[in-house]
Amino acid sequence: MRLFILKDLKLDVSVVNKTFEGATFLPDIIAFLDKKAGELREISDAVWDYAELGFKEYKSSKVQADYLESQGFSVKRAAGGIPTAFVAEWGEGRPIIGFLGEYDALAGVSQEASYIRKPRVEGAPGHGCGHNLLGTASLGAALAFKEALAEMKVPGTVRYYGCPAEELLAGKVYMAREGLFSDLDVAITWHPGSLNTVRLGSGNAMNSAKFRFHGKTAHAAADPHNGRSALDAVELMNVGANYLREHVINQARIHYVITNGGGQPNVVPAEAEVWYFVRAPHRHQVEEIYERLVDVAKGAALMTGTSYDIEFLTGCYEVLINDVLAEVMWRNLQKVGAPAFDEDDLEFARRLSETFDKGVVENLRKSPEFQEYKELQGQILNTTLVPPHGKGRSGGGSTDVGDVSWIVPTVQVSTATVPIGCPGHSWQNCASSGSSIGFKGMMVAAKAMALCGLDLIEHPEEIKRAKAEFDEKTKDSPYKCPFPKDREFPLDQF
Ligand SMILES: [Zn+2]
Structure with a gap:
């Protein structure tokens, strides 16, 4: 398996982050992540390369666990008895902030990082949902947050959760059953997508x-x-x-x-x-x-x-939205700004978009989301920030982030890693997730999540408010794991 050698990529990290105005210590987080950009891309590209299916992410989880161990985290492998789950932790005391990562691929969408259909291995899995970026950005955020805690010498614990098999809607459910999220104060995560935003809608x-x-x-x-x-x-x-x-x-x-x-x-x-x-x-x-x-x-x-x-x-x-945390995430996404896509990215996006179903893209542009934000109409790649939206709307899909969100106040950000209208779970999504578009979106997500964590350290009252909202919303229906307590998890059945 090939690891990308990043020195050869001549990565210009200065263009990754477009705008930033923060308080005194915050620029360090941005600069820290820019410094780590090469290592993070190496991890993301390695996971993209491995393209392992759910519960079989042996190399993908190892590359992440090894890296966090090398950065001073203590790592619990095979967390909850799942071979490809792990929890990496650093620090002590409260709050305990958890960053959730995923790294599973999808069957049959193997693809080069090219706008021309060309499987890397015919019929093999590929990262058609961008989880190579998902896990790596959350890992980067956890690492930057750790550095900030260390620098500020304040109490607090940071955890990175290596969560397998999101595509099978199973990894976090089993981890939840084993109580791995129960003592968290807040969970932070994201999903790669076509918009830079904080979504207030849920799934199924x-x-x-x-x-x-x-x-x-x-x-x-x-x-x-x-x-x-x-x-x-x-x-x-x-x-x-x-x-x-x-x-x-x-x-x-x-x-x-x-x-x-x-x-x-x-x-x-x-x-x-x-x-x-x-x-x-x-x-x-x-x-x-x-x-x-x-x-x-x-x-x-x-x-x-x-x-x-x-x-x-x-x-x-379904995902339980926490409005307090969504607000905190939004103000931090604004500090980071949209990914700074360059001409090559735009050209890649243009060419890739030509392979999308025209009717589907036209319908998308007629959707409430796109009608509400007119500036999106002329964009192929989302180069602006789209304010939080979609409250009360429910998408068709599901995610096991939902289970975590019913155990602890949880927030998700989304950044542009694929062109607008890119089909989900597709070879086009895989192509973009392995390109510099995916990488730039990933870096924005890592920064926004790390800054969100810091914001909560600076403003502990926000954690209290988030918890009060969570308690109110869950008081009549506390979390009950959908998978029976007394049964062995049927790993071999997936
Ligand atoms: Zn996904």
Whole structure:
């Protein structure tokens, strides 16, 4: 595996950060991260290169854990019993500020850092969600925050959470079940995207489960009457689920794939399996719809004379927005400013954008987000800051950051690492995440997160306010891990 040698890249870190006006000690954070830019790019490029799938991020987690250890953090590897999770810690006392990182890739989107479709390895995974940048920026923020704590000689603990398998919506759920986030005061994270902003909207809560039906095999032509088809049960369950759709809330999403449909047509299948996701804007809605889906499975088993069992893989919460922390993050993102993209970046973005679906991009530009901020209309890459927005809106996707946000006040920033309209989970996203566009967005995120942490050290009353808001919002529905306490996490099932 190749590590990029950064000295050869002639990285001009002075252009990474466009504007900054901060209090006396704050410029050190910016300068510190600019100094570390080469090392951070090396880590980000290495993780991009490794492109490991969820729960298999052995090299990606190691490169990060080793680096933080070399920088004075004490590192707990295989945190919570997950081989590719780790927690790196420095300092003592409160507050305890946690920076959340991810490093898993996506199947099938391997791609060179080029605007022309060219897989690095045909059919292999790639960083189509920018998690190479995600983990590295959070790691950089944790490191800069540590330096600031040391310089100011104030109490405080910084943690970097190496969280595996976000794409499987599982890593943080299991870490949460093991109590790894429970003593945090605040969690800070980000997601690579197409806008420099603080989003106030949430995503969907979800459950992921495999339904396995067990029947009786028979010769499909000679004695079908002696068989009980598990595949029939899967098909009838799917019919039932498709009728269920009409009688659940509009925003709910139910999707499935048949993961085992039997061996060959002339054998009545004794075993069959279907894998479901159930999503909805709130956790309690997911639980209610999921219970009804289990009834559908029961009905299918009864109709077909089969039995069934369920492998509950994971579930997650929707993200609980903390308005106090969102405000703190926004004022710090403003101190950093938008990434300073140069002509080469803009040209790369222009060429890459030509591969996007025109209709999808046009619809995006008609969305409330884009209508609200007219300056975005003329931009291919977001070169401005977009004020916090989207309150009350819910996106379709899910993230296991949701679980952390129901345990501790949590804030996320977003920066431009891909051109506007870049499809999610795509080869284009992978290309941009390995380019200087991704890197510049990543550096802005690292700085904004580190400054946000510092702001909270300077203004402890903000932590108190954030906690009061959190307590108020969670008082009637405290966090309950979606994954049962007494069951072993089915790592091999993902
Ligand atoms: Zn992602």
